Amino acid sequence: MPVLRDCDELSIPQIAQAIAETAEKAKHAQYGIEDLRGGTFTISNLGAIGGTYSTPIINWPEVAILLVGRARRLPVVREDKIEPRLMMPLSLSYDHRIIDGAMAARFLKEVIGYLESPGRLLLAR
Numbered sequence: 001m002p003v004l005r006d007c008d009e010l011s012i013p014q015i016a017q018a019i020a021e022t023a024e025k026a027k028h029a030q031y032g033i034e035d036l037r038g039g040t041f042t043i044s045n046l047g048a049i050g051g052t053y054s055t056p057i058i059n060w061p062e063v064a065i066l067l068v069g070r071a072r073r074l075p076v077v078r079e080d081k082i083e084p085r086l087m088m089p090l091s092l093s094y095d096h097r098i099i100d101g102a103m104a105a106r107f108l109k110e111v112i113g114y115l116e117s118p119g120r121l122l123l124a125r
Contacts, residue, residue: 044067
């Protein structure tokens with residue numbers, strides 16, 4: 001996997017630009033071995049090819065991987081009523097030797113919060 005470095009210090013537009021540049025390099029096989037080293041976390045988009053659920057395998061020596069499935073409308077019970085809601089499955093695998101399960105659950109809850117209210121990303125820093 002090509003690595004996006006120091007993304008915690010980048011703005012959303014900067015991350016989008018870095019991803020576009022990385023994708024272009026990957027498309028033309030223009031990256032070197034150093035572009036593949038040093039990753040700590042992977043985000044995998046199974047939904048891009050229509051997949052929904054899977055169990056992602058951690059790429060050693062990384063510590064976690066988040067798999068994003070295909071979003072689709074599903075019936076959901078809210079306030080005792082069934083209504084269609086857009087649902088997107090997420091699967092998080094992590095190394096329990098490094099990450100506590102409670103910390104992973106809080107992280108996933110935070111990701112879900114940003115997906116439910118993307119405007120929060122503009123306020124975060």
